[in-house]
Every structure is written in C-alpha cells, then in structure tokens.
Amino acid sequence: xxxxxxxxxxxxxxxxxxxxxxxxxxxxxxxxxxxxxxxxxxxxxxxxxxxxxxxxxxxxxxxxxxxxxxxxxxxxxxxxxxxxxxxxxxxxxxxxxxxxxxxxxxxxxxxxxxxxxxxxxxxxxxxxxxxxxxxxxxxxxxxxxxxxxxxxxxxxxxxxxxxxxxxxxxxxxxxxxxxxxxxxxxxxxxxxxxxxxxxxxxxxxxxxxxxxxxxxxxxxxxxxxxxxxxxxxxxxxxxxxxxxxxxxxxxxxxxxxxxxxxxxxxxxxxxxxxxxxxxxxxxxxxxxxxxxxxxxxxxxxxxxxxxxxxxxxxxxxxxxxxxxxxxxxxxxxxxxxxxxxxxxxxxxxxxxxxxxxxxxxxxxxxxxxxxxxxxxxxxxxxxxxxxxxxxxxxxxxxxxxxxxxxxxxxxxx
Ligand code: AMP
Ligand code: MG
Numbered sequence: 001x002x003x004x005x006x007x008x009x010x011x012x013x014x015x016x017x018x019x020x021x022x023x024x025x026x027x028x029x030x031x032x033x034x035x036x037x038x039x040x041x042x043x044x045x046x047x048x049x050x051x052x053x054x055x056x057x058x059x060x061x062x063x064x065x066x067x068x069x070x071x072x073x074x075x076x077x078x079x080x081x082x083x084x085x086x087x088x089x090x091x092x093x094x095x096x097x098x099x100x101x102x103x104x105x106x107x108x109x110x111x112x113x114x115x116x117x118x119x120x121x122x123x124x125x126x127x128x129x130x131x132x133x134x135x136x137x138x139x140x141x142x143x144x145x146x147x148x149x150x151x152x153x154x155x156x157x158x159x160x161x162x163x164x165x166x167x168x169x170x171x172x173x174x175x176x177x178x179x180x181x182x183x184x185x186x187x188x189x190x191x192x193x194x195x196x197x198x199x200x201x202x203x204x205x206x207x208x209x210x211x212x213x214x215x216x217x218x219x220x221x222x223x224x225x226x227x228x229x230x231x232x233x234x235x236x237x238x239x240x241x242x243x244x245x246x247x248x249x250x251x252x253x254x255x256x257x258x259x260x261x262x263x264x265x266x267x268x269x270x271x272x273x274x275x276x277x278x279x280x281x282x283x284x285x286x287x288x289x290x291x292x293x294x295x296x297x298x299x300x301x302x303x304x305x306x307x308x309x310x311x312x313x314x315x316x317x318x319x320x321x322x323x324x325x326x327x328x329x330x331x332x333x334x335x336x337x338x339x340x341x342x343x344x345x346x347x348x349x350x351x352x353x354x355x356x357x358x359x360x361x362x363x364x365x366x367x368x369x370x371x372x373x374x375x376x377x378x379x380x381x382x383x384x385x386x387x388x389x390x391x392x393x394x395x396x397x398x399x400x401x402x403x404x405x406x407x408x409x410x411x412x413x
Contacts, residue, residue: 016283034048034182044161045161045180046181046328047179050157053152057172059145060092060110061144063108068121069087069111070119071116078100080130080133081131081132088109097194118142119131119133123135149169159328179347180264185227185249186227186252187227189229190230190255211303212230221413239270246295247275250301257301257304258289259305277294283352284313286312290317301317309376312388337408340366340367345398352391354388359408386409
C-alpha cells in the first residue's frame with residue numbers, strides 16, 4: 001500500500017516559501033518569443049531589450065517658465081530691460097540679445113543664443129516697452145538639451161514592465177513601437193463534485209465555484225491571456241482529459257482543489273501519470289499543500305481549494321513565477337512594508353503565516369489590525385482586508401504595539 005502523508009503531519013519535510021519560489025523560478029529554461037508592438041499595446045508588458053534614446057529630451061535648450069530671457073551679467077547693476085521680441089513654444093528667435101535687452105519667452109520656447117537666464121514674469125513689472133525686475137532671487141529656469149534623457153543612453157532596461165510613465169517617456173523620444181515578450185497564456189479550472197456554476201441552484205452540500213472568479217481577477221491584473229476550463233468532476237478520466245487539453249494550448253495550467261489527501265483527490269494520480277510533478281508541503285498558513293510541475297511544455301500549479309488558500313498561494317508563488325516567465329526582472333515578489341500591530345497575535349513557530357488585515361495610514365505611520373475571522377475558507381476576509389500581515393517562520397507571537405511586516409493589496413500586482 002502506498003503511504004500518503006497528511007499535509008498536517010511531518011512538518012520537517014515542509015518547503016519554505018522561499019525555497020518553493022526558487023524551485024519554480026529554476027524550472028524556467030527558456031524565453032518566450034518576442035513581438036514588436038505599438039507602444040499602447042506594450043502597456044503592462046515586458047520589454048525584451050534595452051531602450052536607447054535616439055534623441056535628446058528635451059531636444060533643444062528651452063525655457064522652464066513664461067518670462068524674459070536675458071544675460072545674467074546685465075543684471076548686476078541694472079534692473080531695467082528693453083523687450084526686443086517675443087518667442088512662443090515651438091519657436092526659435094535667432095536675434096542676439098544685446099546689453100540691457102531681453103526677449104519675452106514662453107515655457108518650452110528655445111532659449112535665444114546668448115541668454116543664460118529666464119526671469120519669470122511674476123518677478124517683473126512692465127514699464128512701457130521695458131520690464132523692471134523686482135527682487136528676483138532664484139534659478140535660471142533653463143532646461144538643457146538632454147537634461148531629461150540623453151541621446152545614446154539606456155533609458156529603460158530589458159525586463160521592465162512598462163507603466164504609464166514609461167509609455168509617455170517612449171513617446172517623448174519619438175519611439176512608436178517596442179519589442180516585448182509575447183503574452184502568456186494561462187488556463188485554469190476548478191476541481192470538486194460539490195462545485196456549481198453561478199446560475200445553478202444549490203442542493204444540500206453544494207457550493208458555488210468562487211475560485212475561478214478570484215483567479216480570473218488576479219490573472220487579469222497580470223495582463224495574461226486567460227482560458228477558463230470550467231469545473232471538473234473529481235474523477236480520474238475527466239481530470240486527465242482536461243489537463244491534457246489545457247496543457248496543449250497554454251503556458252501555465254492552474255487547478256484548484258483536490259491536492260490534499262481527501263479520497264477524491266485525483267489530481268495527484270493523474271499528474272503522476274501524465275507529467276512531472278512535485279507535491280509540496282509548504283511551511284505557510286494558509287496554503288500548506290501545493291503541486292508544481294509540467295505537463296508536456298506547460299507548467300502546472302495545483303493550488304489548494306480553500307478560497308483564501310487559493311488566493312494566498314497564487315500571490316506568493318504563482319504570481320512571482322508568472323512575472324519571471326513573462327521576462328520581468330524587477331518587483332517580482334510582493335512588496336513588504338512595516339506597520340505597527342494594534343492587536344496581540346498568537347502564532348506557532350516554524351511556518352510563515354499570512355493574516356488578513358486592514359492597515360491605516362496616519363500621516364505615513366502605518367498601523368494594522370488583523371481581522372477576526374482567519375479561516376482559510378473565509379473569503380470575505382480577503383475582500384474586507386486591504387493587506388496581509390506576514391509573520392516570518394521564526395516569529396512566535398506579536399504584542400500590540402510591535403512592528404510587523406505587511407503586504408498592501410494595492411501593491412500586490
Ligand atoms: P479541496 O482542496 O478540494 O480539498 O477543497 C478544500 C475546500 O475548499 C473544500 O471545502 C472545498 O469545497 C472548497 N473548494 C474547493 N474548490 C473550491 C472552489 N472552486 N470554490 C469554492 N470553494 C472551493
Ligand atoms: Mg475537492
């Protein structure tokens with residue numbers, strides 16, 4: 001008879017979160033293919049080569065203010081200047097500024113050739129054709145060519161996930177298209193005889209399938225192509241055919257449920273036959289049992305079925321893996337920040353615990369309160385929380401007033 005360990009026994013054989021993450025990363029052997037796309041289509045995607053500035057930004061020396069361009073040396077013993085011309089943004093006036101004269105200039109207009117300062121108009125008063133400078137104290141208000149981005153320099157590094165500012169930056173360089181890694185394709189399915197679709201009515205013992213919906217949201221945030229394989233019964237043949245079918249079309253297959261040692265947990269049996277798969281006991285709570293491996297060319301994650309455990313294992317393990325596979329090189333793991341716990345927290349040593357919690361920001365000082373319901377099936381706690389408190393393996397208990405690490409949800413994607 002085959003010995004099957006319960007996920008609650010044999011704590012020493014557990015993998016740490018970090019080990020599990022690294023094992024997943026090391027399974028990535030090759031890059032995706034690349035494609036050239038218009039910069040809007042590159043939003044939230046990863047560039048596959050460094051971007052080198054083809055021009056200076058700004059391209060020409062120009063004014064940072066609406067005001068008067070003149071020569072600093074003339075200001076030493078004189079405050080009155082004759083206005084000899086006006087230049088607007090996009091224009092250039094090649095008239096030389098002579099002693100005690102100035103050119104009226106708008107923000108963005110090219111600085112006249114021998115001017116070296118722009119006096120903002122709010123520091124001047126008009127006196128006929130002249131201006132008088134009133135106690136001006138600061139700054140030259142000149143933007144130099146290449147001051148923002150210098151021609152020839154690397155402005156965005158390979159492996160960067162392009163954000164809104166990056167799109168603007170590319171546009172400012174006149175770059176219309178960039179090369180990005182192709183989008184990942186991810187399939188997911190739920191396993192369990194008790195699961196029903198949303199338009200069905202529930203018989204005693206049945207529940208609605210919620211995991212496919214939270215997974216949809218989490219995957220959508222990562223900008224991958226999604227293939228929903230629906231609910232699969234707890235039987236060998238159905239799982240076998242769905243896994244095979246999914247693995248043919250996508251880069252990653254994610255299933256939820258059926259990875260513990262319940263009698264109907266066929267995921268293990270199917271995977272033993274069709275793929276190369278590890279069954280891990282993770283030293284984390286919630287989310288102890290987890291499966292990772294490959295079915296042909298597709299990576300496979302078997303997440304625990306409890307809805308909170310599904311989400312937490314996704315954020316801690318699947319999401320960092322997806323980012324790596326997408327070619328991303330920065331911000332792979334969830335951001336951790338400090339906060340002061342408002343409550344005592346009891347915990348046993350030996351595993352990392354993720355507690356659903358709410359943090360508040362009091363002028364930059366974060367305090368955090370753990371929610372009262374922490375069961376791994378209590379999905380409302382994920383919804384009402386705005387962060388996870390992360391208690392490290394060696395932490396035992398926390399007293400109110402002590403510092404803890406949190407992962408704010410807004411920074412999780
Ligand atoms: P399992 O991992 O299959 O043993 O499931 C553990 C618990 O999570 C059981 O109470 C299941 O009913 C529940 N569960 C499994 N899959 C889902 C799902 N897709 N949506 C909601 N609950 C689920
Ligand atoms: Mg099940």
